[in-house]
Amino acid sequence: MDPVTFLSAIIVVVCSVLVSYFNYRNYRRIGTRFFLYISISYLAFFGWSTGYLLQSILMEEPYLELVHSIASVSNSLSWIFVAFLITSTEYAKKKPNRVLIETLFLLTGLGIILYFEDAFFFVEWTGSMIRYVEGFPIALIRFVFMMLGAVAVVPVFIGIFKMFKKNPARFDMARKATILLVISGVISIATLVLAQSSSAYWSFFIVSAIAACIFISSTLWILEHHPTLFLAARHDLVELIIVAKNTGLPLYSFGFEEQDLPINPEIVSAFVTSAGIALQEAMQVKSYLERFHFGESEAIITEGLFVYGIILTRSSSDLLNSLLKIVVDEFEAAYWFKISDEVSTSDFAGFDPLILKMFEFDVPKTITSAT
Amino acid sequence: MDIVGVVLVIISTLTSLIAARTSYDTFRTFGTTFYRYLTIALCCFTLMPLGYIFPLLLPGPENQIIVLVGMISLNAWAYGGLACIVGGVEYLKDRPNTLIIDIAFLLAGLVVAGRFLPSYQEIIWNGESWEIIFKQPLMILFGLFYTFIAVSVLPFLLLLWYRIKTSGSFDFRTRALYLGTVVSVIYSAIVLVVNRGESVASSIFLHSQAYLIFSILGTIFFRSLLLASPTIFFATRDDLLYLGIVRTRDNEALVSYRFPRQDKEILSYLVTGVHSTLNTILQEAIQSTEDLNQIRIGRDVITVAKGRRITGFIISDREIEILNPLLNFTLELFERKYGHEVLARHSFPEFEHEVSDIFQFAIQSKITPRWLNIPKGLRKEA
Numbered sequence: 001m002d003p004v005t006f007l008s009a010i011i012v013v014v015c016s017v018l019v020s021y022f023n024y025r026n027y028r029r030i031g032t033r034f035f036l037y038i039s040i041s042y043l044a045f046f047g048w049s050t051g052y053l054l055q056s057i058l059m060e061e062p063y064l065e066l067v068h069s070i071a072s073v074s075n076s077l078s079w080i081f082v083a084f085l086i087t088s089t090e091y092a093k094k095k096p097n098r099v100l101i102e103t104l105f106l107l108t109g110l111g112i113i114l115y116f117e118d119a120f121f122f123v124e125w126t127g128s129m130i131r132y133v134e135g136f137p138i139a140l141i142r143f144v145f146m147m148l149g150a151v152a153v154v155p156v157f158i159g160i161f162k163m164f165k166k167n168p169a170r171f172d173m174a175r176k177a178t179i180l181l182v183i184s185g186v187i188s189i190a191t192l193v194l195a196q197s198s199s200a201y202w203s204f205f206i207v208s209a210i211a212a213c214i215f216i217s218s219t220l221w222i223l224e225h226h227p228t229l230f231l232a233a234r235h236d237l238v239e240l241i242i243v244a245k246n247t248g249l250p251l252y253s254f255g256f257e258e259q260d261l262p263i264n265p266e267i268v269s270a271f272v273t274s275a276g277i278a279l280q281e282a283m284q285v286k287s288y289l290e291r292f293h294f295g296e297s298e299a300i301i302t303e304g305l306f307v308y309g310i311i312l313t314r315s316s317s318d319l320l321n322s323l324l325k326i327v328v329d330e331f332e333a334a335y336w337f338k339i340s341d342e343v344s345t346s347d348f349a350g351f352d353p354l355i356l357k358m359f360e361f362d363v364p365k366t367i368t369s370a371t
Numbered sequence: 372m373d374i375v376g377v378v379l380v381i382i383s384t385l386t387s388l389i390a391a392r393t394s395y396d397t398f399r400t401f402g403t404t405f406y407r408y409l410t411i412a413l414c415c416f417t418l419m420p421l422g423y424i425f426p427l428l429l430p431g432p433e434n435q436i437i438v439l440v441g442m443i444s445l446n447a448w449a450y451g452g453l454a455c456i457v458g459g460v461e462y463l464k465d466r467p468n469t470l471i472i473d474i475a476f477l478l479a480g481l482v483v484a485g486r487f488l489p490s491y492q493e494i495i496w497n498g499e500s501w502e503i504i505f506k507q508p509l510m511i512l513f514g515l516f517y518t519f520i521a522v523s524v525l526p527f528l529l530l531l532w533y534r535i536k537t538s539g540s541f542d543f544r545t546r547a548l549y550l551g552t553v554v555s556v557i558y559s560a561i562v563l564v565v566n567r568g569e570s571v572a573s574s575i576f577l578h579s580q581a582y583l584i585f586s587i588l589g590t591i592f593f594r595s596l597l598l599a600s601p602t603i604f605f606a607t608r609d610d611l612l613y614l615g616i617v618r619t620r621d622n623e624a625l626v627s628y629r630f631p632r633q634d635k636e637i638l639s640y641l642v643t644g645v646h647s648t649l650n651t652i653l654q655e656a657i658q659s660t661e662d663l664n665q666i667r668i669g670r671d672v673i674t675v676a677k678g679r680r681i682t683g684f685i686i687s688d689r690e691i692e693i694l695n696p697l698l699n700f701t702l703e704l705f706e707r708k709y710g711h712e713v714l715a716r717h718s719f720p721e722f723e724h725e726v727s728d729i730f731q732f733a734i735q736s737k738i739t740p741r742w743l744n745i746p747k748g749l750r751k752e753a
Contacts, residue, residue, distance in 0.1 A: 033469070080477075083473075083477070087473065098458075098469075098472075101469075101473065102454070102458070102472065102473070102476045105473045105474075105476035105477040105480060106451065106454070106476045106477070106479055106480040106483070107480060108477050108480055109476070109477045109478060109479060109480015109481035109482070109483065109484060110480045110481075110483060110484040111480075111484075112477075112480075112481060112484075113480075113481050113484035113485050113488065113512075114484060116508070117488050117490065118490075119488075119489075119490075238656070238657055239656070261656055262655055262656060262658065263652065263655050263656045267652065268652060268653070268656050271648060271649060271652045272649070275645045275648065275649050276668075278641055278644070278645045279641075279642065279645055279666070279668055279673075280668070281638065281641065282637060282638040282639075282641035282642045282645070283637055283638075283642070283668065283671065283673075283686065284636075284637075285668060285669060285671060286669070287668055287669020287670065287671070288668065288669070289666070289667070289668050290667040290668060290669065291665070291666070291667040292649060292653060292663055292665070292666050292667075293663070293664055293665035293666075293667075294653065294654065294657065294659045294661045294662065294663050294664065295659070295661035295662075295664065296661070297657045297659040297661065299653055299657075312653070312656055312657050313657075314657060314659070
């Protein structure tokens with residue numbers, strides 16, 4: 001048994017379970033597929049690191065065959081981990097590229113099977129440790145994977161760093177966490193790749209495991225403090241309006257653009273609420289309006305107990321619907337006693353920080369500094 | 372050389388190619404994800420039978436490597452094609468699950484890689500013909516892959532058959548073509564699966580011939596079905612509720628068509644009135660040049676399209692990808708037939724028969740389908 005590797009692997013196993021859980025929790029709360037796919041990918045990562053854990057215990061010559069079998073299974077899970085991770089980044093974009101995702105899964109299948117073929121993957125006893133040997137096809141598929149991964153991941157991070165540039169003060173800590181995440185991720189992958197055919201395999205693995213721990217810690221911090229950070233490239237929000245149900249007048253509005261809405265929010269809210277009632281009458285239904293589509297642009301409406309929430313956006317996604325529901329619930333919880341009174345919109349200015357947190361991926365610099 | 376085998380391979384390739392072309396035309400017309408996947412799948416199935424040419428033309432153990440590599444590298448496309456079929460069928464369902472498509476492609480990758488591994492299968496010359504022997508790991512992969520395909524595709528095809536049969540709106544020929552397609556596909560799949568068994572697998576000739584005959588029949592039936600009733604795969608009994616066409620100038624209702632399930636009267640002038648008002652206000656607010664094309668109210672979806680002088684809308688109780696091109700076609704047809712009368716007349720009850728034809732897949736009544744070919748106008752629109 002190798003105690004250092006064993007300890008590193010245990011930390012990675014625990015971290016991967018945590019990341020998977022926190023992402024699944026975000027998926028349940030916010031409902032975008034991005035979090036679901038990350039959660040699945042870290043489950044695969046958990047399987048992969050558990051494999052390393054077992055191998056570190058069985059690092060003796062008599063267990064050569066057993067280690068080989070465990071390594072085949074756990075290394076194949078690494079392909080699934082990467083495939084789901086890249087797929088999740090596709091779901092962080094405006095339009096997921098299904099061709100890329102399907103090619104990726106096809107390649108994952110190709111990659112997995114190679115780990116079960118002795119000609120391409122085998123283990124040998126060096127005298128002091130078990131060494132893994134991988135053939136050319138595995139290296140080739142790994143290279144293709146990394147290229148596809150770069151194509152999928154780089155635009156997402158470019159979007160995030162552009163957002164940081166827009167609001168350097170607001171995202172100071174988030175920027176540091178993301179830089180840490182990128183560097184540790186690259187080191188983790190690079191050391192793992194180098195380790196595959198190196199005699200100093202376990203040294204590389206330890207470096208890789210430490211980097212993975214940093215990567216996972218940064219991810220957890222970001223998920224907790226900036227849950228929608230990775231979805232930065234997806235939206236082009238215009239305005240959020242909260243309208244009183246009984247009067248049809250706007251109680252609160254928040255503009256996401258440098259310039260004001262060309263039409264007064266009062267006019268928009270009056271038309272949307274009266275349109276909702278007219279359509280209920282026309283179609284003889286009890287449900288209320290939910291969405292209007294203008295090609296890519298969209299108006300999303302959510303009905304609360306006392307208010308309607310409206311978001312105008314130039315690119316749509318289910319994420320906005322979930323966030324709007326959260327905003328409407330929070331608004332009613334905070335101001336239910338004020339909603340029926342005669343109030344001015346300035347009475348709800350204290351609601352801005354929640355909007356800044358929920359929609360931080362699309363808040364312009366001038367608005368952040370003003371608030 | 373097996374002349375019958377070579378002829379079958381050529382016919383199979385040609386029929387698949389022609390079916391792929393028809394499917395591509397249908398995709399150009401309707402633009403739905405289902406037809407896109409279907410076209411890619413048929414392209415893959417065109418390459419697949421070509422793999423059998425190698426064992427048919429190259430006898431003798433000295434050609435083993437060429438036969439092995441040539442056959443497998445072309446046959447392997449079929450697995451990608453089957454994964455595409457899963458993708459297409461998934462997009463016909465109410466809620467497409469992309470995870471199922473991802474797993475199908477993952478399994479396809481496993482099988483493709485498995486077929487290239489020398490330890491997973493053998494191709495040997497027995498003195499008279501080539502024999503293929505699949506080893507246990509590959510058999511397990513085949514089992515997983517085919518079971519997954521069957522579980523994700525077959526229940527939907529059977530549900531579709533039930534809908535087609537009970538709707539009563541498809542004639543005997545169309546129903547027979549659908550059944551013929553499904554039965555041929557299932558039968559060729561059975562031949563493929565059974566021949567994977569070592570005890571049953573004999574020569575590649577026998578295997579490919581049995582498979583190819585049903586594959587050819589399936590593609591011929593399928594192409595005829597696409598030409599006869601391209602929307603049959605969207606067959607549903609209760610998703611569409613109402614279709615209305617109004618004169619844009621004054622919101623006068625020109626056509627009001629209630630689908631069988633809808634029992635309430637829709638105030639179509641109010642729907643289009645709201646559409647036109649909201650269109651103006653929200654376009655200005657969002658600074659969008661595109662028209663308001665969909666309104667969602669609870670479970671119901673209103674799909675809206677504009678013609679030159681008329682506006683049309685369909686109310687359905689879920690989002691259906693094909694509705695937009697069909698609504699555009701309906702408006703185009705209406706303007707072509709009654710363009711000069713739009714301003715003078717107040718109602719066009721006779722147009723309801725055209726609507727029944729176009730939306731045949733959503734109607735539960737005995738009608739004669741006259742919409743046998745995809746109209747050129749619709750192709751241009753798409």
